[in-house]
Amino acid sequence: MHLLFKLNMNDANATTENRSLWTTVQVRHSALERNKRCILAYLYNRMKKIKTLRWEFGAVLPPDIRELLSDDEYQWFSKYSGNLALYMRSLGQDIGYSGIDLTENLKPPKSLFIEVLCVVDYGKLELEDGDVVMLKKNSRHYLPTSECQTLIRQGILKQIM
């Protein structure tokens, strides 16, 4: 783009004396503008995809995705994550709530308990009411939905239809 620009500048200066080079200047300028728009559109779409990643994976990205992002994009991602966390914390602050996690509850709840199959060895899981469940590979459990949501998204549990 710089090359095009330099050529354009030279011609622009030259046209003050000679009108015939006007069209080249215009054509090059529109080419420059088009390039700029294309680049910005590409970047914007990447941003959108990274945003969906944040909602799917949470604030920590798995390493194989992490290496696909450039450094700038990773910086943007961490800033976006921070912004989102700040907003979520500010929800309900007036009544003393510690904030709602908006990334949960992505689908309307169908039942209170769901049956899950453990895919990897996770170890002990403590439920809200104090029961401790041992999560070993290929073990089936009947657990409350709210507990399972995060684990399902991380890939540790798998829902059995």
Place this chain on the structure above:
Amino acid sequence: MESTEELQFSDDEEEVTAETVLKTLQSAWQNERLSPEILPHQNDMVECMLGQIQHMERNINKLSKTDLRTSIHKMEISRIKFIICNYLKTRLNKIEKYCIPILNQERQRIETDTNYLTPSEYKYAQEYVLNMENHMKNVVLNKMPGNMQVFEMNKMAEHPNLQTHVFLKANETINGVVLEDLTGEDEEIDLEEGSQHILQYKPIADLLKNGKVTLL
């Protein structure tokens, strides 16, 4: 299965039941999901509902675990939580999509004190635009030749499409909704109470905000 506890607000003189709050929240959620632009916020309803949920959770923990009522109440709580989360999420998505026009409109509206966004949403929107601008600048624009380095807000802005058609139901009789036709003729129609229509969004936008019309 709605809980019928009665609340007393210290600033309002009237008693507002939890049921009415839930109903308003539900219709607000429905409207927000179906309308193309962002609507005025219902933060008071959201906060009230959150307080209610806290209250209910405390009550449930007192009951024994195997009681039938606990499971029913838990279902209800998770349903209400879902509605709230989804409502806030749709608003966030709309903010992110149309951030630049929304910020411009909000700046005008702050003077007249008719905000569409809550203060935290406004902060979020500003941070988001700033973030995007910096990102674009660092990655691309600083490496471009001189007169191209400007991040043109107006060109980057995406405006909500107000011409989309929506299903609506009129809550009261409304006289004289002016519809603009492509040929330049204006047609004026009356909406009767309880009637359902398919219209373009633009003529009924104000009616939706006043609560006279609900989207289906």
